[in-house]
Amino acid sequence: MTELYERVQESAAYIRQHWPHTPVAAIVLGTGLGSLAADISAQVVLPYDQIPHFPRSTAPSHKGQLVCGTLGDRPILAMEGRFHYYEGYTLQQITFPVRVFKALGASALLLTNAAGGLNPRFRKGDLMLIEDHINLMGDNPLIGPNDERLGERFPDMSQAYDRALRDRLQKLALEERIPLHGGVLVALAGPSLETAAEYRFLRTIGADAVGMSTVPEVIVAVHARLPVAAISVITDMCLPDALSPVSLPDILQVAQQAEPLLRRLITRLVTTLPAETAVSSPASDTSKS
Ligand code: HPA
Numbered sequence: 001m002t003e004l005y006e007r008v009q010e011s012a013a014y015i016r017q018h019w020p021h022t023p024v025a026a027i028v029l030g031t032g033l034g035s036l037a038a039d040i041s042a043q044v045v046l047p048y049d050q051i052p053h054f055p056r057s058t059a060p061s062h063k064g065q066l067v068c069g070t071l072g073d074r075p076i077l078a079m080e081g082r083f084h085y086y087e088g089y090t091l092q093q094i095t096f097p098v099r100v101f102k103a104l105g106a107s108a109l110l111l112t113n114a115a116g117g118l119n120p121r122f123r124k125g126d127l128m129l130i131e132d133h134i135n136l137m138g139d140n141p142l143i144g145p146n147d148e149r150l151g152e153r154f155p156d157m158s159q160a161y162d163r164a165l166r167d168r169l170q171k172l173a174l175e176e177r178i179p180l181h182g183g184v185l186v187a188l189a190g191p192s193l194e195t196a197a198e199y200r201f202l203r204t205i206g207a208d209a210v211g212m213s214t215v216p217e218v219i220v221a222v223h224a225r226l227p228v229a230a231i232s233v234i235t236d237m238c239l240p241d242a243l244s245p246v247s248l249p250d251i252l253q254v255a256q257q258a259e260p261l262l263r264r265l266i267t268r269l270v271t272t273l274p275a276e277t278a279v280s281s282p283a284s285d286t287s288k289s
Helices: 004-018 034-039 096-103 163-175 196-204 215-223 248-272
Strands: 025-029 041-047 065-071 074-080 108-117 127-136 180-188 209-211 228-237
Touching: 004 041, 004 065, 004 096, 025 034, 025 096, 025 248, 034 074, 034 248, 065 248, 074 248, 096 215, 108 215, 108 248, 127 163, 127 215, 127 248, 163 180, 163 228, 163 248, 180 215, 180 228, 209 228, 215 228, 228 248
Parallel strands: 025 074, 025 108, 108 228, 127 180, 180 209
Antiparallel strands: 041 065, 065 074, 108 209, 127 228
């Protein structure tokens, strides 16, 4: 099989052929959050199965296409539907699009997901800006030979979530009067939801929300030196002493209800990003070395 680097280049070349722009940002729309794509003036829509080397989306409520267009007047890419570990992909496959966004010159990656609330102060439908994460997926997308053209062997994770993007999102949320918690996301492989004992454990180790995605993409974004921000919609509460069953339809319904706020926040963020984004990232922060 061709090397990851070459596959990324081929995929990026295909997208560039159909949409010859440099995206200010790439946005990944999580479970139940796809209608954010309606805010985008689409110029080209590429189904994943037509993009060389892209995996296909099998998760319910995930469409499986890359929307290329503008939000406000900013060129952006949006993934309508993401890939999950529980679908049977490797973490390298799941995070392949992140590599492609970097190759296309994106200046920022914005991730959204549906997550269960562990912090008892949260409520269903709340938004949480992810400040840090705990990877309990039992796997890592960087396992295997490291290609220095893509990133370094041991990427620093001390500031995985870009500080400038986070500050900007907090400020915009305040301006828009959108309540935005900050917190730690823990990622598990899924697809089974967690037991009460597991939720108790996850809260004890310092997590505010639990999900089955996002963390692999963040690890690869850091590896690729692509500044990343991520927001969770709290779709259900995972309180071990007051646990009630949840179903996918419930999760989708809450995600859809919360979506207008998320849409506003992301649209504001993208339209305030400088055309040539100069956000900070730990990798480009030379003061550390
Ligand atoms: N666990 C529990 N609840 C959830 C999750 C999860 O991974 N994702 C969305 N709600």
